[in-house]
Amino acid sequence: MIVEAVLSSAASRFRGRFAGRSVVITGAASGIGRACALRLAEEGADIVGLDLSAEGLGALAADVTSRGGRCETAVGSVADLDVVTSAIQRATQVFGGLDGLVNNAGIGGPMQPFETVPVEDFDKMIAINLKPVWFGMQAACAPMRARGGGVIVNVSSMAGLRPNRNHALYGMTKAAVISLTHHAAMDYAKDNIRVNCLCPGPVETPIFEQMRSALGPAAYDSARTRVQQRTLMNRFGSAEEQAAAVAYLMSDEASFVTGVAMPVDGGWSISDGRV
Numbered sequence: 001m002i003v004e005a006v007l008s009s010a011a012s013r014f015r016g017r018f019a020g021r022s023v024v025i026t027g028a029a030s031g032i033g034r035a036c037a038l039r040l041a042e043e044g045a046d047i048v049g050l051d052l053s054a055e056g057l058g059a060l061a062a063d064v065t066s067r068g069g070r071c072e073t074a075v076g077s078v079a080d081l082d083v084v085t086s087a088i089q090r091a092t093q094v095f096g097g098l099d100g101l102v103n104n105a106g107i108g109g110p111m112q113p114f115e116t117v118p119v120e121d122f123d124k125m126i127a128i129n130l131k132p133v134w135f136g137m138q139a140a141c142a143p144m145r146a147r148g149g150g151v152i153v154n155v156s157s158m159a160g161l162r163p164n165r166n167h168a169l170y171g172m173t174k175a176a177v178i179s180l181t182h183h184a185a186m187d188y189a190k191d192n193i194r195v196n197c198l199c200p201g202p203v204e205t206p207i208f209e210q211m212r213s214a215l216g217p218a219a220y221d222s223a224r225t226r227v228q229q230r231t232l233m234n235r236f237g238s239a240e241e242q243a244a245a246v247a248y249l250m251s252d253e254a255s256f257v258t259g260v261a262m263p264v265d266g267g268w269s270i271s272d273g274r275v
C-alpha cells in the first residue's frame, strides 16, 4: 500500500532520531502498540514492551533485534500497577534511564446501553483503560525528571472526543484519558515533561474481535461499513499511521507540543455522521 511505503521511507529518513533514548510501551504485543515499538526502534529507541501476551512480545523482541535494535519485555497485566512500575524501572536498570512512555494498552468496552452495563464491566474498564495511565505517568515522572525531561503519549480514542451509541463505558474511559493528559501536561511542563494524547480513528486490529463476536459477522460488517463511512476519507487507518503520529509527538520536532489530544482518524471526529 502506498501509505505504508511512504511511512517506511519516513522511518528510514528519521533513523537515529531516538538514539540513546528509552521508551516503555504498554500493549506492545499487537496492533498500534506493536507498530509504535517497531517505528520507534527503527528510529533508534531502546524499547521496553509490556503486554499480557508473552508470545506476542517474543515476536516483537525478535523483530526489533533482527533490525539491530534493543527490546526488553515485561509480561503481565497493566491492571497490576506493580507490573507497570517494574517495566518502568526496567528501562532505568537496563537502558540507564527513561525518556518516553506510551500508555497504549486498552480493551474495547461492551456495546450496550449504559443502564444495562454491570458494575464488574465498569470496574474492569477503569482498571485496564484508565488506572494504569494515571499510575504509569506517576511512576515515569521521577526517572524522566532525573533525565532532565521526557515525553508521555497516552492513547485515547476518537471515542474520547465524540460519542458513539451504546459505547458509553469505553468512551468515558477514553475521555478521562484526555482530561488526565491535560492535567499532567499542566503539572509537568515545569519539569520539561511533555504529555500528549493520541486519538486514533478506526484501525482493524484484534481489538475489533470483541465487537465481531458480540455482534456476529453480518451485523459486524454493517457496523464496520458505517464506521468507515463516518471517516471523511472513507477508509480505516493502519497501525503504522498511528505509530507515525506517536513518533512525531515523541520527537524533538514536537518540542513545543504539550497537552494536545491529536485525532489521527481520517476526519472521523469532525464528521456529522451518526454511528
Ligand SMILES: NC(=O)c1ccc[n+]([C@@H]2O[C@H](COP(=O)([O-])OP(=O)(O)OC[C@H]3O[C@@H](n4cnc5c(N)ncnc54)[C@H](O)[C@@H]3O)[C@@H](O)[C@H]2O)c1
Residues within 6 Å of the ligand: 026, 027, 028, 029, 030, 031, 032, 033, 050, 051, 052, 053, 056, 076, 077, 078, 079, 104, 105, 106, 107, 108, 128, 155, 156, 157, 158, 159, 199, 200, 201, 202, 203, 204, 205, 206, 207, 208
Ligand atoms: N484499533 C482501533 O480502532 C482503536 C481506535 C481508537 C483507540 N484505540 C486504542 O488503541 C490502543 C491499542 O489498541 P489496538 O487497536 O492496537 O488493540 P490490540 O488488541 O491489537 O492491542 C492491544 C494490546 O494490549 C494488550 N493488553 C490488553 N489488555 C492488557 C492488560 N490488561 N495488560 C497488558 N496488556 C494488555 C493486548 O494483549 C494487546 O497486545 C487501545 O488503548 C485502544 O483503545 C484503538
